[in-house]
Amino acid sequence: MANSWDDVALNWDADTATNVFADKAFESLQKVVDIKGLHILDFGCGTGLLSQRLSPQAKDIVALDGSEAMIEQLDKKELANVEPVVDILTRGLVAMHPAFRAQFDLVVASSVCSFVPSYSDSADIIFSLLDEGGYFIHWDWLSDKDEVGGMTITHAQQVLSSVGFSEVIVTTPFDVDTSNGTLKVLMAVAKK
Secondary structure (H helix, E strand, O other): OHHHHHHHHHHHOOOHHHHHHHHHHHHHHHOOOOOOOOEEEEEOOOOOHHHHHHOOOOOEEEEEEOOHHHHHHHHOOOOOOEEEEEOOOOHHHHHHOHHHOOOEEEEEEEOOOOOOOOHHHHHHHHHHHEEEEEEEEEEEEEOOOOEOOEEOHHHHHHHHHHOOOOEEEEEEEEEEEEOOEEEEEEEEEEEO
């Protein structure tokens, strides 16, 4: 899969829908969490569209993505408080990489969780990375079945609750006009 993300990285930011998604995700995030001064993990950061919006207020951001080409596009944004990491989220990475030494206040994932090999494994690792009272907030395309690129509200609630989050709220706060029509976006807010 990494190669397919590498293939689209160069033109990713030029797509209006990806920017609208990032803008609306950032707006919906600000209604839930005050990000000022937070230590944030942007899981599956891609070209850093969400990190770019978070950066002015965040203390610092670890921007993780498995696509080297996506991270190269993030690097061009020259965000001083963003540390890019090219890798996939695993317990081994968390144990070995210096960027994961401190617990996070917030983990965000914009259109990522429905693409990872195991949503529940990723959610479990993310739970372990969060400080008590921290949030994992992710946005994915709403679907009537769980599939690559789409997720149901029930699935998000079940997985996040099962890994230990004490509060889980899943909504559909916005739509995005894409080349495939207008699509609803699921937003999962999970508090440790």
